[in-house]
Amino acid sequence: MYKYNDFDEAFVRNRVAEFREQVERRVDGSLTEDEFKPLRLKNGLYLQLHAYMLRVAVPYGTLNSTQMRQLALIAERFDKGYGHFTTRQNIQFNWPRLKDVPEILELLADVEMHAIQTSGNCIRNVTADHFAGAALDEIEDPRPTAELLRQWSTDHPEFQYLPRKFKIAITGAPNDRAVTKAHDIGLRMVRSEAGDPGYEVIVGGGLGRTPMVGKTVRDFLPKADLLPYLEAIMQVYNLSGRRDNKYKARIKILVHETGLDEIKEMIEEAFERQKRDFRGPPSELLEMIEEAFAPPLFDNTQSLAFDHAQEANPAFRSFVETNVAAHKNPAYGIVSVSLKPIGGTPGDATAEQMRTLADLAEAYGHDELRVSHEQNIILPHVRKADIPAVYARLREAGLATANIGLVSDIIACPGMDYCALATARSIPIAQQISTRFDELKLEREIGPLKIKISGCINACGHHHVGHIGILGLDKAGKENYQITLGGDGTETATIGERTGPGFDAEDLIQAIEAIIETYLGLREDTSETFLQAYRRVGAEPFKQAIYARPEDEARAA
């Protein structure tokens, strides 16, 4: 894992000291809110519906046990005993008091963490495949690149006042688990014909009010060219991105309005200039970063304990089926810990649970933890022989829900339970859906299905790329929910299609049930997933199921 050097340490400490002063000046009245707001946002401090909210960056979703314990401490001391993991692989604290925030930032700095660039029109925390460094299908660990991008983009003077916020995602594997096509820039590691690793560069993806799948501007970019090429993209965006209208300011609009060919030309032209003047990062730095992400020393001892435990315990077998993924080392597994207990709040973990996760990472997981954009926690390197013991501890901590990738593994933004921008609530909808399908005992029968819920058009809950997406709106003073179908956030990214008019909360669950029943009725066999079936038959049968109900017909008559 990357360790702060003296420069990083001094930089973060200085920012804490600076913010401490800014808070003091706000409290003593020397700063107005108009003056203070941009300063607090630069340090991740928002004001939400019921309280302040501090958004802490988890660079590329990677944490060690010491950091996780510190988050637990903060949750206990300054929040209400829990934290909320987000679709940006970050953590949010929902109840800090203004005066406590400098102290929280100091505690974060103690474990090499901060809340810088988690808000504002800058390059935000770079997100990555949560299986990075462990996945069987991976070409290379993308995190050294992500760390390089973090250093390059942090406090970069050219990128402090972009037209709008800017999000970069990276994956080292052909199976895209990082939703790279829905980011301002997506980087997908690929190999050249000669077999060298480089990147496919995707630009102009994004969700929000104008959802778009990113477009490939370079099929193969050699690794050494990455920074000048990204600088070229940023330059084009900084100069030509729209600043006249907030809703048209993201790079996706620029790409869309300019056209792919012309934008490619603009980028390549800027790249030629950048490359000429570009003196790459010092090779010692690159080596240091590479070393920081060297794989742990794996223990290759094979054992039958894992297989025996599965034979002996059906609950464990079912946990393995959904929550354990293939590791590049056959003696290991990747354990996904679901933060989606039935009826719970997606992404929330108590301080106690965070400590359990930290203990498990330390004892069995080479001290590594990951936050996934799907709001779960990953133990990326667990010896298969140790997975039964890990499972037992997870069960005790209420963390053994075996539902990864299934109907109750729902992404939901905080919605109007917390967020000042929300137009409706998301969390109660997620709670109702997971409770309902648990009652029906259909989850395994349904198979892989991603439901994603956003409480407003900004789409933090990624609803556009949910197999079933739900968008909460305010319709004439009542919460109303639109459904989209067929979305996909992977390498075959697709924006879901709206079914039609929305539903009140009371009717929504029934509609979701009708959609899923329809799928179960029309699928060719159990191996055809919801998404495959949808792609085969289209939206019509589902629309009929949710709109052609007797009461609707009566209403239409």
Added chain:
Amino acid sequence: MAREYKPQIVTANDLFEGDVVYFTASHDWVRDLGGAVVAYSKEAAETLLGHASDQQDKVVGPYLAEVVMGEDNRPEPAHFREAFRTRGPSNYFHGKQAEA
């Protein structure tokens, strides 16, 4: 025809705690909507918001919110967002509902 005027109150978030507060007749702030002063005309509402906005050292983001008058002539939230702000989140018993 001009839209019928609906009574309004001024609400904001406390600068220090961040929680929801309401502006009173004595130009102070309280935690309970029941204590808010109600403006029955557009002009009265604007004046009230003006006074509230002078108190930047106490609150953040004061704004006008519609209310309906309930029993005992106490203001109640007209919109669901404001109703949530009087209670707190629905997933945990936190915020105002836990402090009442």
